[in-house]
Amino acid sequence: xxxxxxxxxxxxxxxxxxxxxxxxxxxxxxxNLVFTAGQLPFVDGALxxxxxxxxxxxxxxxxxxxxxxxxxxLNALAAAADAIGGLDRVSQIVKVTGFVASAPGFTGQPGVxxxxxxxxxxLFGDEGRHARSAVGVAALPLGSPVEVELVLEYR
Amino acid sequence: xxxxxxxxxxxxxxxxxxxxxxxxxxxxxxxNLVFTAGQLPFVDGALxxxxxxxxxxxxxxxxxxxxxxxxxxLNALAAAADAIGGLDRVSQIVKVTGFVASAPGFTGQPGVxxxxxxxxxxLFGDEGRHARSAVGVAALPLGSPVEVELVLEYR
Amino acid sequence: xxxxxxxxxxxxxxxxxxxxxxxxxxxxxxxNLVFTAGQLPFVDGALxxxxxxxxxxxxxxxxxxxxxxxxxxLNALAAAADAIGGLDRVSQIVKVTGFVASAPGFTGQPGVxxxxxxxxxxLFGDEGRHARSAVGVAALPLGSPVEVELVLEYR
Numbered sequence: 001x002x003x004x005x006x007x008x009x010x011x012x013x014x015x016x017x018x019x020x021x022x023x024x025x026x027x028x029x030x031x032n033l034v035f036t037a038g039q040l041p042f043v044d045g046a047l048x049x050x051x052x053x054x055x056x057x058x059x060x061x062x063x064x065x066x067x068x069x070x071x072x073x074l075n076a077l078a079a080a081a082d083a084i085g086g087l088d089r090v091s092q093i094v095k096v097t098g099f100v101a102s103a104p105g106f107t108g109q110p111g112v113x114x115x116x117x118x119x120x121x122x123l124f125g126d127e128g129r130h131a132r133s134a135v136g137v138a139a140l141p142l143g144s145p146v147e148v149e150l151v152l153e154y155r
Numbered sequence: 156x157x158x159x160x161x162x163x164x165x166x167x168x169x170x171x172x173x174x175x176x177x178x179x180x181x182x183x184x185x186x187n188l189v190f191t192a193g194q195l196p197f198v199d200g201a202l203x204x205x206x207x208x209x210x211x212x213x214x215x216x217x218x219x220x221x222x223x224x225x226x227x228x229l230n231a232l233a234a235a236a237d238a239i240g241g242l243d244r245v246s247q248i249v250k251v252t253g254f255v256a257s258a259p260g261f262t263g264q265p266g267v268x269x270x271x272x273x274x275x276x277x278l279f280g281d282e283g284r285h286a287r288s289a290v291g292v293a294a295l296p297l298g299s300p301v302e303v304e305l306v307l308e309y310r
Numbered sequence: 311x312x313x314x315x316x317x318x319x320x321x322x323x324x325x326x327x328x329x330x331x332x333x334x335x336x337x338x339x340x341x342n343l344v345f346t347a348g349q350l351p352f353v354d355g356a357l358x359x360x361x362x363x364x365x366x367x368x369x370x371x372x373x374x375x376x377x378x379x380x381x382x383x384l385n386a387l388a389a390a391a392d393a394i395g396g397l398d399r400v401s402q403i404v405k406v407t408g409f410v411a412s413a414p415g416f417t418g419q420p421g422v423x424x425x426x427x428x429x430x431x432x433l434f435g436d437e438g439r440h441a442r443s444a445v446g447v448a449a450l451p452l453g454s455p456v457e458v459e460l461v462l463e464y465r
């Protein structure tokens with residue numbers, strides 16, 4: 001099944017490639033690898049939420065942050081697809097690196113990144129099985145709670 | 156000398172591949188590169204220590220954190236070995252990225268990561284000479300003081 | 311025009327390769343990629359400034375931090391040039407990852423990293439158009455306000 005069909009089954013569609021937040025491009029191809037920029041969970045050019053992820057009042061709940069991580073991954077896929085001519089050319093998701101803007105003491109970064117990982121697994125099956133690093137950081141661009149970058153292989 | 160023999164000389168053995176902390180795999184091969192997941196210093200499935208690295212009371216001492224960084228590297232090697240069929244196939248450690256959960260004001264991340272770098276040098280000699288980034292972060296998964304990921308080349 | 315000539319036009323020259331802050335090397339070549347170590351804004355072996363980046367008193371101003379990010383990129387280019395035999399062999403800047411030691415609440419990491427990105431664009435034109443991740447972290451080695459690593463492709 002084409003990746004676009006699987007996206008539709010999940011009620012999703014590939015967004016327009018997000019505008020970079022600085023003097024760079026959304027994705028670069030080298031050999032048969034694509035490196036995407038770190039992607040924020042933009043929806044139609046705006047962040048749906050800002051702040052630190054944690055369990056406390058006024059913080060972004062981890063389950064909400066997992067949804068945002070999936071949005072980051074979707075934006076990263078849009079960037080990659082634009083660079084290589086479509087998601088059906090993806091042969092392997094190689095590496096996911098996810099940064100979570102974390103309130104003091106929050107250590108549930110893996111659960112947050114599972115939002116991205118599960119989307120990639122749903123879309124690509126075995127070819128979506130990736131290595132991953134999840135890190136809790138002090139702050140992310142524009143106050144985003146999550147940022148995700150991908151390395152992927154294409155055919 | 157085989158890498159396993161050098162490990163034995165150091166009183167070490169390759170651990171079982173640590174179970175990923177989320178919906179991902181321990182390492183992915185693309186071309187002649189291996190990207191490992193960010194590895195925590197698990198020993199038999201448990202973190203020997205949690206907390207922030209620093210010089211203060213109740214913090215993880217930098218020398219202890221260096222030992223933990225070596226454990227992370229060993230786990231990353233186990234993940235890579237499983238993906239490529241053994242450590243003797245490693246032709247170059249390319250890149251080490253190390254994240255240190257850092258107490259406010261702690262800037263000794265390079266000393267912590269030297270625990271990982273020295274192990275790689277001892278095991279692989281010239282082929283273990285890698286580029287490295289060391290970063291101090293707010294928090295790491297499950298409260299781990301250190302996380303290390305590798306990119307390596309194999310033959 | 312040779313990259314060295316563009317550097318001269320900008321009033322810059324390629325520095326000596328900075329001494330690594332630990333048991334690693336400044337850059338490693340694999341295939342036609344170069345991975346540099348995370349580079350600090352060393353000038354003649356010393357950090358021109360330390361501290362957290364932010365808008366407050368006693369913090370490193372974001373515009374100053376952008377200059378430091380450019381220095382990091384220049385040092386990373388020196389490391390890469392040494393590994394591949396000169397900057398004219400660079401065929402593409404693939405990925406820039408930038409870490410900004412960030413005061414609480416500072417979310418202007420993209421502006422800081424633009425210091426590095428604009429230098430790369432000025433020097434390499436289309437071949438300098440890179441993917442980028444910008445992250446705000448708790449602390450960096452030796453108190454550096456910024457750290458930048460590069461992945462680049464060469465011919």
